Amino acid sequence: MTPQDEAAAALLRSNRRRRSIRRWVAIGTLPLTLAALFFVGKLLSMYAFAHQAVTAYVVDDYAGSEASARGQEFLNWFEPYKAPFNIGTALGAAEKLPEARAKLEEALELAHGLEVCGVRINLALVVERMGDAARADGDGATAAQLYGEALTITVETPEECKSDEAQEQSSDPERDMSDSLEGTEERLKQKQQEQEQEPQPQEPQPEDEEPQPSEDKLEDLQDKLEQGTQERDQQQNDDPGSSGTDKPW
Amino acid sequence: MVMDHEKQRARYIAGTEGAPPVPPPGGYRGARRQQPPTAGAPLPPTSGATATLDVEKKPANALGWIALAASVLFALILLGTLVAGGTDILYGVTMLALQLVVVAVIIAALFSARGRMLGAIALIVTILFNVATVGGMSALQTSASGNYEGVKSDEQKHEEAYPAIKGTDPQQTLSQQSLEEVRAQSDALFADIRDRLTAEFGFTWVPVGDEDLRPERNGYGGESMLVEFTSTGWATNEPIQDYAQKLDVMAAIDDVVLEHGLWDLYSFNDPTNSGIDPSMIAKLYGSDDPLTQNTWEYYTENYPDPLRFYANIYDLSKDSDGGFLTARQAQSARTGEPLEGLQLVVIASGVLSEADRAEFEKKLEEYPGFG
Numbered sequence: 001m002t003p004q005d006e007a008a009a010a011l012l013r014s015n016r017r018r019r020s021i022r023r024w025v026a027i028g029t030l031p032l033t034l035a036a037l038f039f040v041g042k043l044l045s046m047y048a049f050a051h052q053a054v055t056a057y058v059v060d061d062y063a064g065s066e067a068s069a070r071g072q073e074f075l076n077w078f079e080p081y082k083a084p085f086n087i088g089t090a091l092g093a094a095e096k097l098p099e100a101r102a103k104l105e106e107a108l109e110l111a112h113g114l115e116v117c118g119v120r121i122n123l124a125l126v127v128e129r130m131g132d133a134a135r136a137d138g139d140g141a142t143a144a145q146l147y148g149e150a151l152t153i154t155v156e157t158p159e160e161c162k163s164d165e166a167q168e169q170s171s172d173p174e175r176d177m178s179d180s181l182e183g184t185e186e187r188l189k190q191k192q193q194e195q196e197q198e199p200q201p202q203e204p205q206p207e208d209e210e211p212q213p214s215e216d217k218l219e220d221l222q223d224k225l226e227q228g229t230q231e232r233d234q235q236q237n238d239d240p241g242s243s244g245t246d247k248p249w
Numbered sequence: 250m251v252m253d254h255e256k257q258r259a260r261y262i263a264g265t266e267g268a269p270p271v272p273p274p275g276g277y278r279g280a281r282r283q284q285p286p287t288a289g290a291p292l293p294p295t296s297g298a299t300a301t302l303d304v305e306k307k308p309a310n311a312l313g314w315i316a317l318a319a320s321v322l323f324a325l326i327l328l329g330t331l332v333a334g335g336t337d338i339l340y341g342v343t344m345l346a347l348q349l350v351v352v353a354v355i356i357a358a359l360f361s362a363r364g365r366m367l368g369a370i371a372l373i374v375t376i377l378f379n380v381a382t383v384g385g386m387s388a389l390q391t392s393a394s395g396n397y398e399g400v401k402s403d404e405q406k407h408e409e410a411y412p413a414i415k416g417t418d419p420q421q422t423l424s425q426q427s428l429e430e431v432r433a434q435s436d437a438l439f440a441d442i443r444d445r446l447t448a449e450f451g452f453t454w455v456p457v458g459d460e461d462l463r464p465e466r467n468g469y470g471g472e473s474m475l476v477e478f479t480s481t482g483w484a485t486n487e488p489i490q491d492y493a494q495k496l497d498v499m500a501a502i503d504d505v506v507l508e509h510g511l512w513d514l515y516s517f518n519d520p521t522n523s524g525i526d527p528s529m530i531a532k533l534y535g536s537d538d539p540l541t542q543n544t545w546e547y548y549t550e551n552y553p554d555p556l557r558f559y560a561n562i563y564d565l566s567k568d569s570d571g572g573f574l575t576a577r578q579a580q581s582a583r584t585g586e587p588l589e590g591l592q593l594v595v596i597a598s599g600v601l602s603e604a605d606r607a608e609f610e611k612k613l614e615e616y617p618g619f620g
Contacts, residue, residue, distance in 0.1 A: 041381070044381040044384070047385040048388065051384075055336075058397045059401050059402075059405060148525070148526045151529055155529065155533060176463075183477075189548075192524040193515065193517065194524070196524025
């Protein structure tokens with residue numbers, strides 16, 4: 001064997017060794033490479049699904065919004081409250097209120113710090129709408145209970161949710177979060193009050209029993225109040241879509 | 250000449266003691282030179298250098314150039330769309346289809362020996378700038394701006410411009426008090442209440458905050474022409490801490506509101522006539538007993554007109570743990586209002602300004618059957 005042949009053989013051996021090293025390096029790092037690609041893909045898909053969910057919601061495609069938001073649920077490791085929040089919000093808009101409430105309660109458990117603000121606002125609105133639905137069905141007791149639950153959710157919202165920092169993180173930047181919370185609280189108080197003052201079935205009164213003169217004014221005022229409540233309920237029963245509820249999502 | 254020959258010979262033999270002479274510079278004439286290795290033959294490895302095969306350079310094929318051009322062009326299109334704020338376009342079917350075509354071309358180039366290098370460059374460009382990465386950047390940009398326009402149909406755009414509020418009869422809006430009437434009635438009501446309470450209890454007054462007009466949504470994804478009116482509030486400079494005086498103050502206010510056509514005042518904070526659960530009353534007002542509550546909240550309205558009237562009494566003497574004082578101090582810092590005492594405010598939702606009435610009616614003609 002000439003020196004040139006030996007040199008060529010050595011070169012071939014060296015190249016084979018290098019190829020072998022490269023192959024094992026590739027095989028060894030393959031899991032890491034795949035994990036990195038998967039990680040990047042997951043991160044990028046979050047933006048895509050979130051954007052699709054919001055965009056579909058804006059054009060009243062609530063089923064599409066829910067479907068996109070469900071895409072966020074797969075390996076829900078980052079900002080985990082957002083997936084159930086978006087699903088619950090889409091379900092709420094589609095009037096699937098019990099399902100929406102379940103998802104928003106799930107989101108509330110996963111939310112931290114100022115993240116809870118938007119979740120609480122939407123959860124309170126969904127529960128309020130459940131109360132409206134119960135009232136429209138003539139179930140005053142359930143309505144009052146649901147209004148109370150919605151009021152509790154609103155009142156227990158952290159004070160920090162009225163800060164500028166919370167407003168900057170709001171999913172509804174066109175509305176002041178503090179105003180929304182205060183508006184919801186006042187509205188729920190009124191609804192609970194109205195529910196309390198709705199006329200209850202009366203026992204038949206003896207015809208000869210006259211009201212006490214001293215109570216006349218009180219009776220008149222009570223009648224006026226009840227009349228107002230009845231008119232309001234009549235108006236709402238005529239149009240089930242009218243709940244008087246804000247939609248900040 | 251003799252000298253030249255002597256010099257040459259001396260160079261060959263000098264100091265060698267019988268060793269064969271070294272060849273002259275440039276070698277012997279006509280001597281057989283070592284041929285340079287032929288193309289493709291391996292070079293012996295040298296220390297400190299990498300052994301390589303000397304492959305004949307061939308130009309890249311068309312597939313490689315197409316892959317590179319397609320990836321660069323597509324990246325430019327993506328970035329242009331990003332700048333234009335077209336997140337929906339980036340995530341659209343067209344862009345996804347184009348992305349797949351570019352990837353297919355790149356893969357084909359990678360399998361081609363003469364297109365591999367350019368295909369690899371195209372692959373790097375595509376990994377950096379693709380629908381997912383640029384779409385993600387664009388989605389972030391859209392999220393920051395909050396500009397989610399989506400792709401609305403003409404019908405949806407029409408609905409979005411509805412001037413009234415879904416679920417509310419627009420004729421009721423037109424027949425009820427206007428913004429200006431609510432404002433005038435509020436001013437008159439406040440003036441009479443202040444006069445009455447000043448005369449009876451000697452209170453002095455300070456305005457709280459500024460009037461606020463908040464646009465109301467129409468329920469179709471847009472803004473209506475109606476607003477929520479919140480009046481400037483009025484607060485007493487004097488605290489009201491005595492239970493009997495609180496009752497007297499509220500009774501006096503009740504008289505005045507009835508004179509102005511509102512319903513009777515009722516209390517949110519008193520469990521005996523409030524519809525709110527006692528536990529919630531305790532949470533909202535510091536206790537479920539009016540004697541020990543830090544806040545009293547009375548309310549009435551002039552339904553079916555939109556004016557809602559609130560009269561609140563804040564009492565720091567009923568602050569058991571200092572939390573109420575802290576909350577009131579924070580509120581006072583925001584609005585400049587007194588820490589305690591009586592406060593009056595009016596809120597009216599869904600009211601229309603008289604200046605907008607004609608335009609409102611004109612727009613409503615475009616929405617038959619809406620409401």
